[in-house]
Amino acid sequence: MYDKFFSFVSQVVSFDEKIKQVISKNITRVSYPKKTILLKEGEFHQNLYFIEKGILRTFLIKDNEDITSLFFMENDFLVSSFRFVNQPSFENIEVLEDATLLVLNYDDVLKMYKDHPEVNYLGRVMIELNYYRIYHRLVSMLKFSARERYEVLMKSQPELFQRVPLTHIASYLGIKKESLSRIRKSLV
Amino acid sequence: MYDKFFSFVSQVVSFDEKIKQVISKNITRVSYPKKTILLKEGEFHQNLYFIEKGILRTFLIKDNEDITSLFFMENDFLVSSFRFVNQPSFENIEVLEDATLLVLNYDDVLKMYKDHPEVNYLGRVMIELNYYRIYHRLVSMLKFSARERYEVLMKSQPELFQRVPLTHIASYLGIKKESLSRIRKSLV
DNA sequence: CGCCGAGTTGAACTGAATCAAGAAACGTGG
DNA sequence: CCACGTTTCTTGATTCAGTTCAACTCGGCG
Numbered sequence: 277m278y279d280k281f282f283s284f285v286s287q288v289v290s291f292d293e294k295i296k297q298v299i300s301k302n303i304t305r306v307s308y309p310k311k312t313i314l315l316k317e318g319e320f321h322q323n324l325y326f327i328e329k330g331i332l333r334t335f336l337i338k339d340n341e342d343i344t345s346l347f348f349m350e351n352d353f354l355v356s357s358f359r360f361v362n363q364p365s366f367e368n369i370e371v372l373e374d375a376t377l378l379v380l381n382y383d384d385v386l387k388m389y390k391d392h393p394e395v396n397y398l399g400r401v402m403i404e405l406n407y408y409r410i411y412h413r414l415v416s417m418l419k420f421s422a423r424e425r426y427e428v429l430m431k432s433q434p435e436l437f438q439r440v441p442l443t444h445i446a447s448y449l450g451i452k453k454e455s456l457s458r459i460r461k462s463l464v
Numbered sequence: 465m466y467d468k469f470f471s472f473v474s475q476v477v478s479f480d481e482k483i484k485q486v487i488s489k490n491i492t493r494v495s496y497p498k499k500t501i502l503l504k505e506g507e508f509h510q511n512l513y514f515i516e517k518g519i520l521r522t523f524l525i526k527d528n529e530d531i532t533s534l535f536f537m538e539n540d541f542l543v544s545s546f547r548f549v550n551q552p553s554f555e556n557i558e559v560l561e562d563a564t565l566l567v568l569n570y571d572d573v574l575k576m577y578k579d580h581p582e583v584n585y586l587g588r589v590m591i592e593l594n595y596y597r598i599y600h601r602l603v604s605m606l607k608f609s610a611r612e613r614y615e616v617l618m619k620s621q622p623e624l625f626q627r628v629p630l631t632h633i634a635s636y637l638g639i640k641k642e643s644l645s646r647i648r649k650s651l652v
Numbered sequence: 653c654g655c656c657g658a659g660t661t662g663a664a665c666t667g668a669a670t671c672a673a674g675a676a677a678c679g680t681g682g
Numbered sequence: 683c684c685a686c687g688t689t690t691c692t693t694g695a696t697t698c699a700g701t702t703c704a705a706c707t708c709g710g711c712g
Binding site: 336338343345357358360361367389390393396397399400403404405406407408410411412413414415417418419447448450 | 524533546548549555577578581584585592593594595596598600601602603605606607635636
């Protein structure tokens with residue numbers, strides 16, 4: 277049923293059948309077409325998503341400008357970090373490419389964290405990995421120019437450029453789409 | 465013995481005496497004078513620090529330039545994120561203000577994570593909070609100008625300006641010290 | 653076929669960097 | 683406790699990376 281999910285997480289923890297049952301009971305599989313908005317600024321984020329297929333992004337609005345903060349794709353876990361501090365989200369979540377997601381209510385997840393140490397173990401490791409990723413993004417903002425950041429992204433995630441509009445990649449890199457366009461031009 | 469530590473973590477989990485014993489056995493309290501380098505680029509980070517007193521920073525070197533990525537002060541937990549992926553660190557750790565730290569070997573921590581779910585629970589929550597913090601820094605880099613980032617920091621962490629040199633604050637904000645100086649001048 | 657969103661190009665502008673020089677503050681040894 | 687050297691911070695003049703605004707191209711879709 278959720279084979280892809282369990283085989284992915286088996287890299288981190290080994291779940292016995294019993295715990296797989298428990299987790300499975302809390303999962304719903306849902307498909308959304310692109311452009312679906314899963315969360316709006318100001319709402320409380322209730323869900324944790326595991327992405328089986330597709331691409332999503334989190335984004336913020338500032339002065340009519342739309343800024344992509346993160347992309348999520350196959351095998352990523354998505355929880356708005358506002359959930360960690362129990363505050364309404366300042367960000368939005370959008371489906372960029374038709375997606376099938378495993379949805380877990382985050383309160384259910386917290387309950388499993390308490391009742392089933394293996395689940396909490398998985399949660400800790402996954403967030404450590406996400407932490408590592410965004411920390412490196414932060415560092416690259418401090419350390420690299422726009423062009424360098426583009427080159428790093430191009431090398432590390434070339435498929436992203438095939439799958440999402442350049443506008444979103446530009447704001448993700450912290451630059452304007454015109455600048456991205458010029459950087460790309462200067463590199464052919 | 466480690467009252468300050470246990471009273472701080474009691475906001476998150478309630479540890480019984482037995483587990484406090486286990487943890488205490490793995491703790492060493494150490495004091496370092498300012499300017500001590502606790503980790504150098506290229507080394508593997510072995511420790512997790514809980515800061516009882518003092519200030520530390522993580523920083524990177526790029527072209528003879530020194531870039532502060534994070535500050536840590538009282539009640540913060542510090543682990544280099546490279547530890548999460550078992551890679552040598554690209555960053556350095558320096559003591560900025562005479563510090564007393566509780567030191568835990570990270571392998572011991574991992575062992576406690578496996579053997580004692582409560583410890584893993586604490587670990588997960590602390591990293592969630594750290595994730596939230598750096599995510600917001602990342603977002604502020606994408607969204608705000610240098611001046612705005614300065615104002616936000618000034619409002620949220622005014623004590624930082626009393627305790628660490630402006631050079632480090634400048635690189636932490638992603639700007640040069642000259643620019644920080646001019647921003648400060650223009651705001652009096 | 654025509655519209656619409658996404659991407660490109662150009663010209664002018666601007667926020668922050670760079671380079672260079674001084675001023676102030678700090679701490680270490682006599 | 684002062685003196686001297688070192689680090690930290692400020693100021694000015696100039697340059698440059700990336701923005702802004704506006705017009706134009708292209709490809710997809712109704």
